[in-house]
Amino acid sequence: MRLSAGLVYPPPMDGSWAGDLVRVGGDARQRFHDARAYGRPDGSGLLLAPVEAAHLLFRGDLEAVDGDGFAAFLERQPEAVGAGFLAYADLRERGYYLAPAREGWVADPPPVADFAVFPRGSGPGENGVAHWLRVVGERESVAAATLGDVDLGVVDEEGEVTYFETGRPEPTGEPLAAPPAARGTLLADRVVVWDPAPSLYGELFFGQPLAGRAGDPAGPVQLSLVEAAHLATTGALELAGGAAAVSERGRAVEGDRFDRRLTAYAALRSAGVVPKTGFKFGADFRTYVDVESVSSLGHSVALVRVLPADATVSPRELSLDVRLAGGVRKRYWYALVEGDAVRWLEVGRLTP
Amino acid sequence: MRLSAGLVYPPPMDGSWAGDLVRVGGDARQRFHDARAYGRPDGSGLLLAPVEAAHLLFRGDLEAVDGDGFAAFLERQPEAVGAGFLAYADLRERGYYLAPAREGWVADPPPVADFAVFPRGSGPGENGVAHWLRVVGERESVAAATLGDVDLGVVDEEGEVTYFETGRPEPTGEPLAAPPAARGTLLADRVVVWDPAPSLYGELFFGQPLAGRAGDPAGPVQLSLVEAAHLATTGALELAGGAAAVSERGRAVEGDRFDRRLTAYAALRSAGVVPKTGFKFGADFRTYVDVESVSSLGHSVALVRVLPADATVSPRELSLDVRLAGGVRKRYWYALVEGDAVRWLEVGRLTP
Numbered sequence: 001m002r003l004s005a006g007l008v009y010p011p012p013m014d015g016s017w018a019g020d021l022v023r024v025g026g027d028a029r030q031r032f033h034d035a036r037a038y039g040r041p042d043g044s045g046l047l048l049a050p051v052e053a054a055h056l057l058f059r060g061d062l063e064a065v066d067g068d069g070f071a072a073f074l075e076r077q078p079e080a081v082g083a084g085f086l087a088y089a090d091l092r093e094r095g096y097y098l099a100p101a102r103e104g105w106v107a108d109p110p111p112v113a114d115f116a117v118f119p120r121g122s123g124p125g126e127n128g129v130a131h132w133l134r135v136v137g138e139r140e141s142v143a144a145a146t147l148g149d150v151d152l153g154v155v156d157e158e159g160e161v162t163y164f165e166t167g168r169p170e171p172t173g174e175p176l177a178a179p180p181a182a183r184g185t186l187l188a189d190r191v192v193v194w195d196p197a198p199s200l201y202g203e204l205f206f207g208q209p210l211a212g213r214a215g216d217p218a219g220p221v222q223l224s225l226v227e228a229a230h231l232a233t234t235g236a237l238e239l240a241g242g243a244a245a246v247s248e249r250g251r252a253v254e255g256d257r258f259d260r261r262l263t264a265y266a267a268l269r270s271a272g273v274v275p276k277t278g279f280k281f282g283a284d285f286r287t288y289v290d291v292e293s294v295s296s297l298g299h300s301v302a303l304v305r306v307l308p309a310d311a312t313v314s315p316r317e318l319s320l321d322v323r324l325a326g327g328v329r330k331r332y333w334y335a336l337v338e339g340d341a342v343r344w345l346e347v348g349r350l351t352p
Numbered sequence: 353m354r355l356s357a358g359l360v361y362p363p364p365m366d367g368s369w370a371g372d373l374v375r376v377g378g379d380a381r382q383r384f385h386d387a388r389a390y391g392r393p394d395g396s397g398l399l400l401a402p403v404e405a406a407h408l409l410f411r412g413d414l415e416a417v418d419g420d421g422f423a424a425f426l427e428r429q430p431e432a433v434g435a436g437f438l439a440y441a442d443l444r445e446r447g448y449y450l451a452p453a454r455e456g457w458v459a460d461p462p463p464v465a466d467f468a469v470f471p472r473g474s475g476p477g478e479n480g481v482a483h484w485l486r487v488v489g490e491r492e493s494v495a496a497a498t499l500g501d502v503d504l505g506v507v508d509e510e511g512e513v514t515y516f517e518t519g520r521p522e523p524t525g526e527p528l529a530a531p532p533a534a535r536g537t538l539l540a541d542r543v544v545v546w547d548p549a550p551s552l553y554g555e556l557f558f559g560q561p562l563a564g565r566a567g568d569p570a571g572p573v574q575l576s577l578v579e580a581a582h583l584a585t586t587g588a589l590e591l592a593g594g595a596a597a598v599s600e601r602g603r604a605v606e607g608d609r610f611d612r613r614l615t616a617y618a619a620l621r622s623a624g625v626v627p628k629t630g631f632k633f634g635a636d637f638r639t640y641v642d643v644e645s646v647s648s649l650g651h652s653v654a655l656v657r658v659l660p661a662d663a664t665v666s667p668r669e670l671s672l673d674v675r676l677a678g679g680v681r682k683r684y685w686y687a688l689v690e691g692d693a694v695r696w697l698e699v700g701r702l703t704p
Contacts, residue, residue, distance in 0.1 A: 320634020
């Protein structure tokens with residue numbers, strides 16, 4: 001398909017509703033579809049999705065649809081001025097061609113996609129699809145499990161669009177050594193190992209010296225409940241009541257969230273990734289890979305938020321997480337946990 | 353009071369429980385109180401709060417309390433290894449003297465304070481109190497209304513302490529001109545003004561050009577529901593159904609949150625501060641002061657989250673907000689709204 005800007009401005013045309021589409025005759029197919037990738041050819045005419053018709057009305061290329069100009073068109077179907085139209089107009093303005101992800105209009109659209117966005121400057125059928133895009137308003141919750149295959153455009157209350165790239169990461173690091181045997185005491189919401197092997201903290205980065213900076217790096221180590229439950233479950237930590245006592249305490253202070261965090265923690269450790277608390281970032285964990293010693297940790301590359309597999313996320317919360325992660329040069333991973341299974345979702349900023 | 357480091361290390365002493373305090377005799381008063389600001393003199397002896405006794409046991413200055421060494425002391429009352437002790441030890445290590453904020457131990461403690469922290473290097477009674485500090489574990493919710501007079505130390509699950517400064521800001525900017533009269537149409541979750549006076553957007557920064565960057569800055573303006581409700585309430589915006597129709601739509605999409613946001617929005621505008629959406633920062637608003645024209649906006653200095661006056665906040669959420677704000681060089685204000693009244697709370701990072 002050859003896409004070219006016209007050198008003359010022909011007069012605007014009229015369209016008319018045909019079911020839930022807008023039909024335009026005359027030379028619309030050549031002017032709008034062949035040259036600018038709007039709509040779907042229908043004989044000698046052109047069928048437009050409402051968002052495409054709205055955009056052509058907005059641009060002045062269409063005069064009216066069944067007598068409605070742009071304002072009347074929007075007022076009669078206000079959803080067209082909502083999320084879809086604003087993202088469509090924004091991406092067109094940024095130099096992208098995009099097509100509604102309707103069955104029969106583009107090949108194999110993912111079920112939750114609203115648009116196929118083609119590589120900048122390319123039309124449909126030229127260089128594949130750059131982004132399958134789902135568009136929502138900032139107040140719509142999104143099921144986390146539906147992300148990963150589509151990117152997300154969020155239209156905020158003022159009509160501005162923020163884009164998020166989503167994917168399915170595979171956390172991976174160098175395999176970690178088995179932890180040394182330890183004996184601990186459950187104290188309120190942590191476990192103290194009074195006489196740890198130096199490698200427990202120093203090489204495997206379990207726990208922190210008791211009393212933090214005031215503590216002795218070779219002295220007692222305090223473990224978080226999730227660290228302690230993991231070590232007790234794998235048999236490395238002995239304590240009164242065993243792993244069950246730690247998990248029971250964890251559930252008492254965190255509810256179901258504790259088991260989900262423990263599952264995500266174990267999945268990361270077994271992938272060679274060391275999770276530590278993400279509290280300073282408002283996350284569940286920050287992560288380190290290729291850990292050989294606490295004194296030579298690399299930059300923590302990812303933050304992790306743990307969610308139930310069926311969780312919905314609010315775009316505003318996503319925006320907060322992703323903006324924060326960008327500011328500290330980290331990726332943001334969501335661990336979607338169901339029973340012992342973890343599916344990983346990554347969300348990042350996308351600046352089209 | 354003269355505070356000096358001892359040049360010799362006298363042998364550790366023993367203490368014994370006296371009610372909920374620990375009494376130490378001998379030269380404890382001179383060694384621990386006069387020289388290092390622990391406890392409260394009691395005749396020739398010294399009374400210590402449990403957290404102080406735990407710290408002296410941890411340091412090896414006390415040998416035992418009724419036979420319990422540090423480990424046994426903590427195991428017998430595990431709350432002492434919790435939030436309070438870890439923050440106490442951390443601040444001592446950083447060079448601060450601090451005292452439990454108990455009635456009779458320090459003057460006029462705010463009701464929710466746990467510690468009086470004195471200026472670094474100063475003892476009690478020398479240079480006043482640098483911080484009234486409340487200490488919580490990361491899993492404890494905090495009533496927002498109790499902040500503002502105390503700073504907050506949060507002990508995370510790994511025992512590390514993060515500090516937050518809190519205060520009561522007064523948002524203030526140059527008075528804003530009255531908005532021009534406008535006529536709008538409610539479309540889904542926004543209002544479009546088809547033919548606005550240029551000052552509506554260009555000088556007073558209401559709304560955005562319809563379709564954002566694709567739009568015409570001198571053309572139609574889209575207002576958020578909160579902007580439209582504010583303008584309609586003040587009489588500047590006419591539309592079918594009036595302010596009530598906009599607020600009704602706002603409540604339909606946001607619930608009670610809409611009215612709270614409208615109250616905070618109005619309070620900011622009447623203080624000469626222009627609120628715009630804070631979506632990109634996961635906040636309710638970002639704010640501008642001294643706005644003369646959209647083309648010459650200064651740096652937005654504060655993010656705003658709107659909460660009910662009786663809201664509790666989780667330390668992890670606070671941590672996320674404050675960390676984000678630090679990364680973008682903004683302050684974080686919480687608008688605590690009850691009816692038409694707004695109390696402002698500011699929370700920032702504190703690095704002692």
